[in-house]
Amino acid sequence: MSPDTIVVIAEHLKGELSDITLEMLACGRELANASGSELICMVLTDDPLPFKALPFASDKTIIVKNPVLGTFNPEAYCKVLSHMLREMSPRIALMGSTSVGMDLAGMLSVTLGATVVGNCTRIQIEGRKLLVTSKLYGGKLTARSEVDQGMVLCLLMTGSYSKEGGMKNEISQIDIRDSPLSLDGLRTQFRELVEPEEGDVDLTKVPVLVGAGRGVQGADNVRVLEELAGLLGGAVCATRPVVDQGWLPRTRQVGRSGVIVKPRLYLAFGISGAPEHVEGMKDSEFIVAVNTDSGAPIFEVAHYGSTLDLQDLAPVLAEKIKELKGGK
Amino acid sequence: MNVTQAFLSRLEKLPDGQKVRDCIQCGMCAGVCPHGYAMDYTPRRMIAALRAGRLDDLFRSDSIWLCVACFNCSYRCPSGIPLAERLIPSLREELLSTGVGVPKELQTAFERTARYGNPFGESPKKRDAWIKEAGVKVRVLKEGDSADVLWHVGCFPSYNKANLKDTIALAKLLNVLDVDFGIMGSDEWCAGDLRCTAVGEEGLFNLLYEHNSLQLAGRSFNEVLVGDPHAYNALSREYARMGTAYRVSHYTQFLEKRIPELSKLLKKKIDAKVTYHDSCCLGRKNEIYEAPRSLLETIPGVKILEMPRNKENALCCGGGGGAMWLDSFIWERTRVPLSIQRVQEAARTGADILAVSCPLEIPRFEDAIKSSGLEGRLRVREISHMLADALGLVGGV
Amino acid sequence: MKVAVIIRQVPDVVEELVIAEDGRSLSEDDVMYITNELDDHALEQALILKGRHGAHVAAYGIGGSEARDALATSVAKGADEAVYVPLEFKDRGDNHKLAMHLAAPLRDGGFDLILSGMQAVDELDGGLGGILASRLSIPYVGGLLGVDMATGAGKVTVKKAFAGGRIGIMDVASPAVLGIQSSEQPPRYVPVNKVMQAKKTLQVKEIRTSVPDVVGLCITQLQKPETGAGAKMLEGDEDNVASSIANLLKERGLL
Numbered sequence: 016m017s018p019d020t021i022v023v024i025a026e027h028l029k030g031e032l033s034d035i036t037l038e039m040l041a042c043g044r045e046l047a048n049a050s051g052s053e054l055i056c057m058v059l060t061d062d063p064l065p066f067k068a069l070p071f072a073s074d075k076t077i078i079v080k081n082p083v084l085g086t087f088n089p090e091a092y093c094k095v096l097s098h099m100l101r102e103m104s105p106r107i108a109l110m111g112s113t114s115v116g117m118d119l120a121g122m123l124s125v126t127l128g129a130t131v132v133g134n135c136t137r138i139q140i141e142g143r144k145l146l147v148t149s150k151l152y153g154g155k156l157t158a159r160s161e162v163d164q165g166m167v168l169c170l171l172m173t174g175s176y177s178k179e180g181g182m183k184n185e186i187s188q189i190d191i192r193d194s195p196l197s198l199d200g201l202r203t204q205f206r207e208l209v210e211p212e213e214g215d216v217d218l219t220k221v222p223v224l225v226g227a228g229r230g231v232q233g234a235d236n237v238r239v240l241e242e243l244a245g246l247l248g249g250a251v252c253a254t255r256p257v258v259d260q261g262w263l264p265r266t267r268q269v270g271r272s273g274v275i276v277k278p279r280l281y282l283a284f285g286i287s288g289a290p291e292h293v294e295g296m297k298d299s300e301f302i303v304a305v306n307t308d309s310g311a312p313i314f315e316v317a318h319y320g321s322t323l324d325l326q327d328l329a330p331v332l333a334e335k336i337k338e339l340k341g342g343k
Numbered sequence: 344m345n346v347t348q349a350f351l352s353r354l355e356k357l358p359d360g361q362k363v364r365d366c367i368q369c370g371m372c373a374g375v376c377p378h379g380y381a382m383d384y385t386p387r388r389m390i391a392a393l394r395a396g397r398l399d400d401l402f403r404s405d406s407i408w409l410c411v412a413c414f415n416c417s418y419r420c421p422s423g424i425p426l427a428e429r430l431i432p433s434l435r436e437e438l439l440s441t442g443v444g445v446p447k448e449l450q451t452a453f454e455r456t457a458r459y460g461n462p463f464g465e466s467p468k469k470r471d472a473w474i475k476e477a478g479v480k481v482r483v484l485k486e487g488d489s490a491d492v493l494w495h496v497g498c499f500p501s502y503n504k505a506n507l508k509d510t511i512a513l514a515k516l517l518n519v520l521d522v523d524f525g526i527m528g529s530d531e532w533c534a535g536d537l538r539c540t541a542v543g544e545e546g547l548f549n550l551l552y553e554h555n556s557l558q559l560a561g562r563s564f565n566e567v568l569v570g571d572p573h574a575y576n577a578l579s580r581e582y583a584r585m586g587t588a589y590r591v592s593h594y595t596q597f598l599e600k601r602i603p604e605l606s607k608l609l610k611k612k613i614d615a616k617v618t619y620h621d622s623c624c625l626g627r628k629n630e631i632y633e634a635p636r637s638l639l640e641t642i643p644g645v646k647i648l649e650m651p652r653n654k655e656n657a658l659c660c661g662g663g664g665g666a667m668w669l670d671s672f673i674w675e676r677t678r679v680p681l682s683i684q685r686v687q688e689a690a691r692t693g694a695d696i697l698a699v700s701c702p703l704e705i706p707r708f709e710d711a712i713k714s715s716g717l718e719g720r721l722r723v724r725e726i727s728h729m730l731a732d733a734l735g736l737v738g739g740v
Numbered sequence: 741m742k743v744a745v746i747i748r749q750v751p752d753v754v755e756e757l758v759i760a761e762d763g764r765s766l767s768e769d770d771v772m773y774i775t776n777e778l779d780d781h782a783l784e785q786a787l788i789l790k791g792r793h794g795a796h797v798a799a800y801g802i803g804g805s806e807a808r809d810a811l812a813t814s815v816a817k818g819a820d821e822a823v824y825v826p827l828e829f830k831d832r833g834d835n836h837k838l839a840m841h842l843a844a845p846l847r848d849g850g851f852d853l854i855l856s857g858m859q860a861v862d863e864l865d866g867g868l869g870g871i872l873a874s875r876l877s878i879p880y881v882g883g884l885l886g887v888d889m890a891t892g893a894g895k896v897t898v899k900k901a902f903a904g905g906r907i908g909i910m911d912v913a914s915p916a917v918l919g920i921q922s923s924e925q926p927p928r929y930v931p932v933n934k935v936m937q938a939k940k941t942l943q944v945k946e947i948r949t950s951v952p953d954v955v956g957l958c959i960t961q962l963q964k965p966e967t968g969a970g971a972k973m974l975e976g977d978e979d980n981v982a983s984s985i986a987n988l989l990k991e992r993g994l995l
Binding site for chain 1 (some may be wrong): 745751753757759813835836839849858859860861862863864865866867868869870871872873874875878879881882883885897900901902903906907908909910911912913916918922935957958959960961962964972973974977978979981982983984985986987988989990991992993995
């Protein structure tokens with residue numbers, strides 16, 4: 016009887032592999048090692064070149080190529096994956112809890128008769144049982160679930176596993192094939208990918224926000240925060256007094272008389288944490304606050320804090336982030 | 344019947360609404376309105392537009408949202424037209440029902456109030472969480488309970504961190520005076536004046552009224568005590584209009600009656616020059632000017648300095664009529680924020696302390712003090728807190 | 741154009757979530773319900789299509805009596821039709837069961853588009869939209885920020901959110917199921933008066949078929965995640981603190 020298979024559905028955008036893929040591989044590697052299974056990384060793309068030489072921690076990498084697969088078309092991906100996964104019959108297929116994975120899991124679960132577990136932060140194997148930890152209710156509760164038979168599709172949340180665990184020192188065996196099915200006549204067509212405008216930003220759609228509060232004290236200091244935001248793929252936002260002073264435009268205001276945001280990361284600089292502002296950002300997934308006042312209410316809602324002066328800390332933080340990112 | 348006529352007939356059914364016909368177009372309202380200069384439709388022009396059958400013009404203008412419900416216009420109008428109480432809220436109600444041009448921040452405040460009984464979107468169950476830190480016993484009255492005084496605490500005093508020390512101060516004062524009081528805890532909902540009658544969400548006001556009056560009916564008490572002048576307005580005037588009349592006192596009135604006892608309990612001097620800000624809802628609207636001053640005079644060491652614009656001429660802090668949620672919207676359309684003008688006026692008297700009697704003013708004036716660089720020169724204090732301090736019940740000023 | 745919107749009632753996380761005695765579900769008595777936020781966006785998107793193209797909007801309210809209230813609000817906002825789908829507490833949060841239950845009525849409804857929020861706070865078994873689409877054998881695209889009629893007939897153009905603020909423009913042939921992330925405009929306000937009015941005059945169709953008896957995902961435990969009280973304060977000089985923060989961000993996949 017052939018050993019179990021664990022499949023990771025890779026994600027990529029514009030020829031660049033998404034980090035979640037490496038996290039899934041790290042998770043998959045752990046599971047494969049624990050259960051003696053084979054770990055396969057599956058990449059659906061129009062051009063295998065960017066992916067051929069990546070040191071995935073998988074035992075095998077299958078690259079399926081077809082012009083339609085260059086950009087993410089849920090119908091095309093679903094068609095190909097249904098076919099391939101039915102053939103491979105893996106124990107587990109890992110997908111990202113992202114705009115890609117979340118489109119596929121539901122559909123695939125019906126075509127394959129598989130169980131889906133979403134919002135996963137940790138997956139373990141115990142004999143025949145799969146033990147999954149997930150977030151529920153906006154992160155307020157943690158749920159543990161068990162699946163003991165059949166194929167399981169797991170949606171892995173970003174930040175759950177380390178990317179390094181998804182790589183190894185050699186290139187795994189690569190198998191490049193054409194799509195097993197025709198992808199003509201699909202009802203979903205991808206037309207174009209639009210880059211975000213340079214102009215003003217919709218704060219509710221930005222994953223990282225760097226908040227400027229009164230402690231920022233002037234337009235000049237806002238510049239350092241803008242650099243930080245740029246490094247993190249985010250935008251600068253502000254409390255009302257900052258906007259009122261004209262250091263940032265009204266469109267950047269977060270709070271009761273501004274915008275309500277729920278980014279993945281909120282870095283609060285010089286923000287006291289007045290309720291009017293906190294109302295607008297308290298549901299951010301991860302909050303780090305910097306304020307010289309140790310009694311500032313922002314520290315009640317932040318996950319981490321520092322009482323250093325932001326003028327001293329912000330530039331150094333920008334440097335450290337550049338260093339860590341430079342390793343990519 | 345055209346849209347304008349339909350609107351006018353609805354307006355005229357409200358208390359004193361028919362007085363809108365007596366407008367002599369004198370422009371007193373526009374002259375005393377603190378935002379009059381920024382409105383393309385001042386109250387006078389609004390009435391002129393209505394007379395010309397042009398309700399739509401008013402909807403295209405931002406002016407309706409610049410009103411801070413300071414009641415100056417109504418107070419001065421020679422024809423006694425309830426401009427801030429009825430005309431503006433009615434216009435706002437029209438806009439709300441079409442969903443056009445309503446500032447989003449207000450919408451959020453309404454949605455939260457409708458769902459959670461407070462504009463912050465905090466759980467109603469946490470409304471009385473503050474009593475754990477009060478340091479004195481605060482009775483939560485359940486259905487069937489009775490007390491001499493039912494204290495309607497209010498949303499800001501219950502939930503807003505900046506106001507908690509003053510809520511606790513009042514609890515301590517009631518305690519030391521041996522007042523038989525209780526609160527309704529999580530059964531208490533927003534009194535509805537601030538965001539609702541003044542802002543035109545009559546439906547929401549009715550919802551809150553139904554809830555609160557039912558809850559109040561389940562308890563026995565002799566009077567209702569409030570810390571918030573807006574709740575005072577709602578519970579005494581508006582609830583009476585809906586058919587349920589209560590004896591309502593603002594804490595300054597309540598404590599004024601007990602000055603002899605308070606005087607005996609004084610422990611500290613507060614050496615400070617104090618100027619008192621007459622809040623619009625307590626002052627101009629309900630003409631309560633002396634009680635707060637008498638209380639301040641009771642505190643040894645306090646020297647009262649009056650601002651030029653005091654009592655019925657007081658300048659609004661800019662937070663009424665829903666403006667608490669519209670600061671940005673309003674600042675974009677006006678020059679210097681009212682709260683900043685007011686703290687500067689206070690500082691010019693030479694005072695050390697700006698004393699207030701409305702919970703909105705604590706965050707508004709504290710903010711304004713920081714923004715106008717007066718930090719260190721002027722501080723804001725709620726009268727209840729100053730009294731509690733003078734009685735040695737709370738930490739230092 | 742006929743548009744159906746699925747509106748689910750989910751536990752309101754503003755309130756404290758009380759775990760039941762069995763340790764693997766919520767205590768039913770303590771749950772306060774609220775309309776799933778993204779379903780609100782889905783309704784708004786449907787109403788935007790109504791405003792632009794005169795689409796007929798049918799709101800499907802899933803849940804208990806609170807779902808009926810949500811239907812009144814939907815109608816007050818402009819929905820043309822209200823369909824009540826009673827669903828007991830024990831069946832909630834199971835999208836596979838719900839999709840099976842809704843498939844037949846939705847198919848019979850002859851809708852061009854079926855909109856739902858791409859996610860709900862109480863679901864663990866993948867988004868409703870994809871499962872429903874597969875049952876109905878029609879396309880699904882989720883994570884949408886905008887929907888509009890395409891230039892060709894029987895097609896819609898959608899804007900799908902990708903990482904980094906990028907947007908994918910796609911054409912989808914109808915009928916299709918669409919998973920909404922954010923409506924083009926924030927969900928509109930409806931005054932309390934209008935909702936009260938709608939409640940009085942509400943005409944609701946009801947789905948009376950019994951909910952399919954299928955076994956869903958086996959949840960073995962629900963618990964609160966470990967939290968500290970307030971922020972963990974970082975010590976040291978700028979170098980130490982900056983490194984700490986940068987590492988925290990890296991660990992969380994934010995770099």
